[in-house]
Amino acid sequence: MIVGVPKEIKNKENRVSMVVAGVRALNNAGHQVLVQAGAGLGAGITDQEYQAAGATIIEGAKDIFAKADMIVKVKEPLPEEYELLREGQILYTYLHLAADERLTKALLDRKIIGIAYETIQPADRSLPLLAPMSAVAGRMATQIGATYLQKDHGGKGMLLGGVTGVARANVTILGGGVVGVNAAKMAVGLGAKVTILDVNVDRLEYLNDIFGNAIHTLYSNNEQIEKSVIESDLVISAILVPGAKAPKLVTRQMVSRMAPGGVIIDVAVDQGGAVETCRPTSHEHPTYTVDQIIHYAVPNMPGAVPRTSTYALTNVTLRYGLMIANLGWKEAVSRDPALYKGVNIANGKLTYKAVAEDLGLPYEALKI
Numbered sequence: 001m002i003v004g005v006p007k008e009i010k011n012k013e014n015r016v017s018m019v020v021a022g023v024r025a026l027n028n029a030g031h032q033v034l035v036q037a038g039a040g041l042g043a044g045i046t047d048q049e050y051q052a053a054g055a056t057i058i059e060g061a062k063d064i065f066a067k068a069d070m071i072v073k074v075k076e077p078l079p080e081e082y083e084l085l086r087e088g089q090i091l092y093t094y095l096h097l098a099a100d101e102r103l104t105k106a107l108l109d110r111k112i113i114g115i116a117y118e119t120i121q122p123a124d125r126s127l128p129l130l131a132p133m134s135a136v137a138g139r140m141a142t143q144i145g146a147t148y149l150q151k152d153h154g155g156k157g158m159l160l161g162g163v164t165g166v167a168r169a170n171v172t173i174l175g176g177g178v179v180g181v182n183a184a185k186m187a188v189g190l191g192a193k194v195t196i197l198d199v200n201v202d203r204l205e206y207l208n209d210i211f212g213n214a215i216h217t218l219y220s221n222n223e224q225i226e227k228s229v230i231e232s233d234l235v236i237s238a239i240l241v242p243g244a245k246a247p248k249l250v251t252r253q254m255v256s257r258m259a260p261g262g263v264i265i266d267v268a269v270d271q272g273g274a275v276e277t278c279r280p281t282s283h284e285h286p287t288y289t290v291d292q293i294i295h296y297a298v299p300n301m302p303g304a305v306p307r308t309s310t311y312a313l314t315n316v317t318l319r320y321g322l323m324i325a326n327l328g329w330k331e332a333v334s335r336d337p338a339l340y341k342g343v344n345i346a347n348g349k350l351t352y353k354a355v356a357e358d359l360g361l362p363y364e365a366l367k368i
């Protein structure tokens with residue numbers, strides 16, 4: 001199979017969909033990998049490194065799309081890429097179709113095979129191709145929160161871990177899933193006083209088992225959230241209600257009762273945010289202030305650390321990418337039920353029910 005790796009063109013997107021190890025693995029399996037010139041630079045990978053691993057470097061995206069049987073990307077295609085896609089071509093990437101009707105219709109019209117990272121789901125209902133980005137965002141949340149708590153960044157001028165004889169900062173983490181656990185690891189490591197709230201009691205049990213007395217766990221309800229938030233120096237919102245917009249758990253009134261110079265990081269902003277006063281921001285202008293509380297709500301946090309997130313992403317995408325290349329998409333999908341769930345579009349039909357329902361478009365189960 002010919003596998004194409006175009007350069008990402010979304011604003012400030014520096015990740016790339018394949019690293020040198022991926023090129024080597026595909027090459028060893030007898031496939032040809034075409035990499036667009038400069039595609040890896042944002043993640044610190046040069047054309048020469050790709051070439052040494054067996055890739056062919058191609059100038060411009062046009063030729064890659066024209067020649068490849070499978071396009072491997074990070075982000076969904078943008079309008080200027082729609083027309084480059086060809087009937088029957090496999091597109092393996094994050095698609096997030098429910099949020100983009102125009103993209104969905106374009107992919108249906110082009111009759112491509114759209115395999116979405118975010119819906120590949122094994123029987124345990126985990127989302128293995130989403131989790132690494134949550135891990136990155138969770139770790140960043142604490143790091144960024146610690147920075148904004150500094151006076152020179154507008155915060156109250158406090159070190160997360162304090163020092164001997166001086167109080168540590170209070171960190172509240174709403175949601176103890178992948179983001180929450182990773183935020184907690186960093187906050188505990190820096191010596192903060194960490195409280196995690198979740199509605200899933202089994203999850204709280206698990207958090208207690210792994211962190212022991214290094215954290216406090218609380219069942220998440222309005223009263224506990226209020227108490228914890230107003231006493232916090234840093235609040236990290238990390239909740240997810242699958243398939244739904246995030247509920248506004250932190251109200252404006254709670255925010256106004258936090259001490260001035262406190263920081264809120266709403267990681268869940270990509271699902272609408274769990275903080276009433278949060279609105280999406282960007283890497284260029286990441287923060288704003290409400291009631292003297294710094295708000296950070298960037299929906300694509302991992303984009304700021306492309307070297308880490310490129311490797312975290314490709315560690316989990318390569319396995320399925322190789323399977324598709326080795327077996328062809330139909331055989332791969334029929335052998336692996338997790339990959340079957342990844343197919344959102346095939347032969348001009350929308351084959352992922354939740355996306356079809358969200359967009360009010362016809363759904364047709366994938367028949368292999």
Ligand SMILES: NC(=O)c1ccc[n+]([C@@H]2O[C@H](COP(=O)([O-])OP(=O)(O)OC[C@H]3O[C@@H](n4cnc5c(N)ncnc54)[C@H](O)[C@@H]3O)[C@@H](O)[C@H]2O)c1
Binds near residue numbers: 137180239268271
């Ligand atoms: N901003 C970014 O760049 C970025 C990057 C990655 C993930 N995210 C977002 O971060 C959020 C968390 O992702 P995740 O992978 O950790 O999800 P997850 O499913 O692993 O964890 C979510 C947790 O929230 C808990 N929860 C649900 N309702 C709650 C409530 N009312 N109170 C407290 N806890 C509640 C769940 O029980 C679960 O443990 C998602 O919205 C995701 O889209 C954002």
